[in-house]
Amino acid sequence: MSRWTHPAVALAAVALVVSACGSAASPAPATQAPVTSPPVGGSTASPAPSMDTTPVTITVWDYYGEATPVKPALDGFQKEYPWITVKYEALDWDSMNEKFAVGVAAGAAPDVATLDMTWIPTLASNGVLEDLSTISGGMLNGAPIAEQYNPGADEAMKFDGTYVTMLFDFDAYALYYRADLFEKKGIAVPTTWDELRAAAKQLAEDTNGDGKPDTYLYQVWPDTFHYAQFLFQNGGGILTADATAAAFNSPEGVSALEFNTSFIDDGSGVYWGPDQGDQMAGFKDGTLAMFQNGPYMMGVLKSGAPEMAGMWKVATAPYSKQPGSYLGGTGLGIPVAAAHKDAAWLFVSYMLRPEQQVGVFTLAGAAPATTATLESPELTMADPYFGGDAPFGIFLEAMKTATHFPYVRSWAEIQTPTMDDAVAAVLLGQSSAKHALDAAAQETNTLLKK
Amino acid sequence: MTLARFRRQSIGYALIAPAGLAVVVFLIIPILLSAYWSFTDYNGVKPPTWVGLDNYASLLGSPRFQRSIGNTVAFVLMGMGLGPPLGLATALLLNRAMRFRGLFRVAFFLPVMTSLVVVATIWKMLYNENGLINEILRLFALPGHNWLSDPNTALPAIVVASVWQGFGFETVVFLAALGGIPRDYYDAARVDGAGRWAQFRHVTLPGLRPTILFIYIIGIIGSFQVFDQIFVMTQGGPVNATRTMVFDLYDKFNSLHLGEASAVAYILFVILATLSWIQFRFFGERD
Numbered sequence: 149m150s151r152w153t154h155p156a157v158a159l160a161a162v163a164l165v166v167s168a169c170g171s172a173a174s175p176a177p178a179t180q181a182p183v184t185s186p187p188v189g190g191s192t193a194s195p196a197p198s199m200d201t202t203p204v205t206i207t208v209w210d211y212y213g214e215a216t217p218v219k220p221a222l223d224g225f226q227k228e229y230p231w232i233t234v235k236y237e238a239l240d241w242d243s244m245n246e247k248f249a250v251g252v253a254a255g256a257a258p259d260v261a262t263l264d265m266t267w268i269p270t271l272a273s274n275g276v277l278e279d280l281s282t283i284s285g286g287m288l289n290g291a292p293i294a295e296q297y298n299p300g301a302d303e304a305m306k307f308d309g310t311y312v313t314m315l316f317d318f319d320a321y322a323l324y325y326r327a328d329l330f331e332k333k334g335i336a337v338p339t340t341w342d343e344l345r346a347a348a349k350q351l352a353e354d355t356n357g358d359g360k361p362d363t364y365l366y367q368v369w370p371d372t373f374h375y376a377q378f379l380f381q382n383g384g385g386i387l388t389a390d391a392t393a394a395a396f397n398s399p400e401g402v403s404a405l406e407f408n409t410s411f412i413d414d415g416s417g418v419y420w421g422p423d424q425g426d427q428m429a430g431f432k433d434g435t436l437a438m439f440q441n442g443p444y445m446m447g448v449l450k451s452g453a454p455e456m457a458g459m460w461k462v463a464t465a466p467y468s469k470q471p472g473s474y475l476g477g478t479g480l481g482i483p484v485a486a487a488h489k490d491a492a493w494l495f496v497s498y499m500l501r502p503e504q505q506v507g508v509f510t511l512a513g514a515a516p517a518t519t520a521t522l523e524s525p526e527l528t529m530a531d532p533y534f535g536g537d538a539p540f541g542i543f544l545e546a547m548k549t550a551t552h553f554p555y556v557r558s559w560a561e562i563q564t565p566t567m568d569d570a571v572a573a574v575l576l577g578q579s580s581a582k583h584a585l586d587a588a589a590q591e592t593n594t595l596l597k598k
Numbered sequence: 599m600t601l602a603r604f605r606r607q608s609i610g611y612a613l614i615a616p617a618g619l620a621v622v623v624f625l626i627i628p629i630l631l632s633a634y635w636s637f638t639d640y641n642g643v644k645p646p647t648w649v650g651l652d653n654y655a656s657l658l659g660s661p662r663f664q665r666s667i668g669n670t671v672a673f674v675l676m677g678m679g680l681g682p683p684l685g686l687a688t689a690l691l692l693n694r695a696m697r698f699r700g701l702f703r704v705a706f707f708l709p710v711m712t713s714l715v716v717v718a719t720i721w722k723m724l725y726n727e728n729g730l731i732n733e734i735l736r737l738f739a740l741p742g743h744n745w746l747s748d749p750n751t752a753l754p755a756i757v758v759a760s761v762w763q764g765f766g767f768e769t770v771v772f773l774a775a776l777g778g779i780p781r782d783y784y785d786a787a788r789v790d791g792a793g794r795w796a797q798f799r800h801v802t803l804p805g806l807r808p809t810i811l812f813i814y815i816i817g818i819i820g821s822f823q824v825f826d827q828i829f830v831m832t833q834g835g836p837v838n839a840t841r842t843m844v845f846d847l848y849d850k851f852n853s854l855h856l857g858e859a860s861a862v863a864y865i866l867f868v869i870l871a872t873l874s875w876i877q878f879r880f881f882g883e884r885d
Contacts, residue, residue, distance in 0.1 A: 246852050253642025253856065274641040274854050358741070370836070421747030422832050423727045484643070560853035565662065565838065573837045576749065 204488045205233040206259035206495060211244040212478075215447065217507030218262070218499065225498050232491045248483075252276050257483040259492035263313060265304060265476040265552065269559035272307035278482040280311035283493050288314070289501055296500075296518050304475055304552035313479030314496055315517035317508045319442035320546040321377050321473040324449075326351075326437040327461040327535055329364060337463045341381075341407055344466040348416035351437045366417040367427070367439035368408065370572035372563045373474050377440060377465065378404035380472030380551055386567075387554045392596060394589035396567065397582070405581040407468075409574050419575055428452045440465055442476070443543040447513015450533050457532065462539035465546065475550035477517060515543050558595035566591045636860035646857065653861035662838060663846060663862075669753060670842045674821040676757040677764075682813050684761065685768025686806075690798075692769065693776045703773070706766040714763060718830035721759035722746070725831075746832050749839035756827050756840055764820075768813050772806065779805035811881050818877075819870055 210218045222234050237258070239247060245267055251257040263271065271277050286293055293311065294302050301315050323338070329351060330337065338344040344366075352361035368374070376386065384400030387393065395401070411417025418424065418435065430436040431453055439445075449460055465473060480499060482492045498504060505521035508514050516522070527540045553559055570588035573579040579587075636653055638646035657663045692702055709717060724730050725745040732742030745755040783801045792800065825844040828834060834841035834849075843866050850859035 246848075249642065249852060249854055253854075270853055275643050276854075419744075419747060421744065421836060422722060423725060423729075423744040423747045425723070425726045558853075561849075565834070565841075565849075568835075569837045572835060576747070576836055578749065578837060 200490065201231045203231045203233070204491050205235055206486075206488050206491045207235045207237065208495065209237050209239055209244065209248070209258040209261040211239050211241040211262050211264075212512055213238070213240065215451070215512045217504065217511045220507060220511065221499060221504045224503075225495060228498070229491075229494055232488075232494065234495065252483055252485060255485055257485045259482060259486040259488050260495050261481055261483065262316065263479050263481045265313070265315070265319070265479055266563065267560075268304075268307070268313055268479060268481075269553065269555045269557070271481070272312040272555065273557035273559075276483055277307075277312040278484050278486065278489060280305075280314065280482065280493070280496075282310070283482070283489055284311065284497075289497050296520060298519060298548055300475055300548060300550060300552070301517055305479065307555050313481040314500055316478045316480050316499065316505075317444070317512070317514040318475065318477035318517045318543075318547050319444065319515070320475055320543055320550040321374075321440045321442055321465055322539070322542045322546050323463045323465050324439050324441060324445060324460055325463060326364070326459055328459045329437055337461075338466040339464070340466050341378075341468045345407075345410060345414075345416070348411055348438060349414060352416040361415045363434050364437035365435060366411050367420050367430070367436050368411050368417040368575060369420050370568065370575050372567040372571060373476075374440060375405060375408055375567065375571045376474045376551075376553070377472060378408050378468075380474070381465070381467035381470060382407075383469045385551075386562075387556070387592075387596075391554050391556050394562075394592035394596075396592075397585035397589040401585055402581045405571065405574050405585060408571070409581065412575055412577075431456065443515035443540065444513060446531075446534070446539060450513060454533075458535055460533070461535050461537055462542050464542055471546070471549040473546050473550040475547060475552040477515070509540070515540065515547075556596060558598055561595050562592050566595065632860040632863055635857050636864050638857045640857040640860075641854040642856050643854075649857070653858045654865070657858060657861055657865065662841065663843075665838045666841045666843050666846045669838075669840060670822060670824065672753060673757060673760075673824050673842060674818055676754065677760055677821045677824075678814065678817055680757065681761045681765045681817060682768050682810070685765045685813070686772050688765070688769045689772035689776055690802075692773055703770070706769045708766070709763045710766040710770075712763070714826040715830055717763040718759060718827040721755075721762075721827075722831045725755055747836055749836050752832055752836060752839045756824075756831055759831070760821075760824065760827055764817075768817075771809060771813060775806050775809035776802070807881075811877060815874060815877055818873055822866060822870055822873075 208218065210216055212218060216238070219236055219238070222236060226232065226234060241264070244262075245264070248257070248261060248263070248267075248271075268277070284293065288296055293305075293314075297305070297315060301318060305311050305313050305315055323344075325337070325347075329335075330347075333350055335347050335350050336343070338347045348366040351364040351366070353363045354361045355363045379386065379396055379401050382400040382404040384398050384404060385395045388395045412419055418430075420427065420430075424430060424435075427436065427439075428448070431449065446462070449456065465471065480496045482489055482496065486492050500518055502518070502521045502524060505516035505518050506524050506526050508516040508521075509527050516527070521527070522544055528538050530536045530538050553563065556562070566588050570579075570584040573584045574581045578584075635646060637648060637650060639649050639652075640646035688706055692699055692706075696702075726732070727742060727744055731745070735742055743751065745751050779802065783805070784797055787797050787801050823844050824842050825848065828840050828842055828845050829848070832840045834845045843862060847859050847862040847866075850856075850862060
């Protein structure tokens with residue numbers, strides 16, 4: 149038996165190392181496609197005289213996936229800046245956050261990365277992101293940055309008063325609904341919470357006769373994104389104005405969560421948890437007839453369910469007191485550890501020109517963030533998939549009244565698990581909204597002091 | 599030391615140097631570094647600042663981490679309560695002369711060779727509200743259930759998937775050990791009038807004792823580190839019902855709290871080292 153002694157002890161040691169490294173030990177990207185074009189004399193655009201044209205290679209991490217607007221822009225960028233070679237690496241959204249963290253910790257960070265705006269509080273407060281105000285001098289493609297974004301978006305890109313990221317696409321919620329069913333059942337498009345509940349009840353059907361609606365339901369996500377939408381619409385906020393204490397357990401916050409839960413209580417909504425699987429199946433098999441989500445879902449629907457063309461439409465999210473949504477999206481960031489920050493900024497600037505920004509919509513089906521792009525004909529065109537509407541304008545309006553998540557160091561933990569858990573506990577009937585939010589507020593206050 | 603002896607030894611050291619270097623770089627240094635980090639506030643970017651036992655205190659005082667420890671222990675108890683007995687039972691069945699024995703052995707072992715992520719993904723589909731398990735229930739007019747969204751069934755559901763994936767390993771190990779018990783013992787027991795149960799109780803079980811120890815040590819260490827299934831199937835939810843220690847570690851790591859993440863790793867290490875010591879101390883030395 150002693151034969152096993154040593155391996156077992158060694159295993160315990162390995163256990164430690166494995167547990168210390170987790171599955172995030174390899175920062176290797178999923179696919180690599182280095183795009184190399186050697187510097188050519190007589191380039192199309194001659195650089196400004198002061199510009200350093202020493203050949204450099206910058207690494208770009210992109211989580212967009214197959215429909216990315218970033219990769220197709222590389223050729224044009226390299227024609228214009230022939231001394232910069234772009235090493236393009238495609239990652240997926242799920243693993244990007246941890247790979248970025250590992251890369252930064254290991255000194256192997258990229259020069260430019262697509263970053264989910266919900267990661268920015270953690271990254272910026274940890275000093276991971278380069279100060280873009282200094283690097284840019286406040287100017288982007290020849291005009292002040294502040295003039296190229298909506299005020300809300302401009303504010304979302306700043307941490308402690310300086311720019312830490314440039315918004316590339318934005319996310320703000322609107323209501324997606326099955327227009328064909330609305331018409332068939334004679335339901336008017338809801339504009340208030342009460343109308344939304346009434347519409348959900350009218351839509352829901354029980355097809356298997358077990359007394360519980362199972363078809364044409366309203367999708368209820370157990371997460372902070374959707375709860376925050378109701379919270380903001382109800383006049384509440386996540387933290388106090390000085391960001392030192394939780395504010396979501398206010399009466400507005402409690403009734404927002406109770407409203408969210410009412411869809412579960414009356415059966416007109418479905419708790420979208422791990423048992424529900426891929427939501428695309430839910431769209432196709434008729435489980436879902438209404439959901440609230442961001443503009444990227446336009447692209448997801450069109451590419452995932454092309455046969456449903458004409459069935460879905462988008463409307464302004466119904467609200468109680470005021471329009472509201474969380475404001476998110478994708479930012480382009482330069483880590484402090486980047487080797488070639490000036491070249492990286494040139495790349496960021498290039499990606500934010502209207503020509504590139506339009507690709508966010510035409511290629512990825514998401515919503516470009518710069519105001520110059522928002523008026524391009526590609527975005528305001530009638531879309532046959534959405535019954536000839538031009539739903540982009542609805543999201544644009546939603547962005548103007550959207551609020552980004554608070555930029556505090558412990559935001560990642562305040563959102564997940566603290567607030568997510570409170571929302572899920574109430575939706576699952578484990579706790580009252582008041583009790584769950586009070587407990588989460590207490591935990592949040594402790595996290596804020598850390 | 600004679601020259602010859604020195605030369606002989608130096609060749610030996612030169613030969614183990616690559617392996618030794620790998621151990622130092624990939625095992626010893628990370629272990630020491632993370633031990634140091636566990637006493638610091640460290641985000642991977644700024645230099646670590648010493649905080650003493652703060653990380654340990656805040657972890658052990660956090661209801662969420664206590665829940666993680668509780669869930670991990672529950673997972674280990676359920677998994678170790680089901681897996682090895684199931685492995686032993688199948689091994690006893692397969693140990694008898696029967697048709698298609700080889701086929702069954704392969705069938706039981708196949709899940710062990712399959713990636714845990716793949717297995718977890720498949721089980722997540724089986725547990726789906728319209729998945730196979732609920733469809734079978736409905737066939738018998740029983741109501742379906744949201745297995746992974748219900749805090750009461752989520753952890754047991756993950757245990758079942760994990761046991762299904764892992765017990766084939768125990769089957770194979772027990773099968774090999776059963777072959778190692780001399781037939782004479784059984785013959786002698788029969789001559790003494792021992793029945794099936796008495797033979798199992800007094801010959802088979804004592805013969806398997808070292809194997810059982812091995813299975814439990816490996817199994818407990820592995821179970822304490824449960825992560826993949828949780829990550830794929832529930833992400834620690836609903837409401838912490840499946841949150842485990844390694845999932846916490848991953849979470850801390852992702853939010854750039856490398857100091858706290860290291861502290862989680864050390865708490866886990868202390869638990870595993872203690873359990874392994876107890877097992878060897880009380881079950882291992884009589885051989």
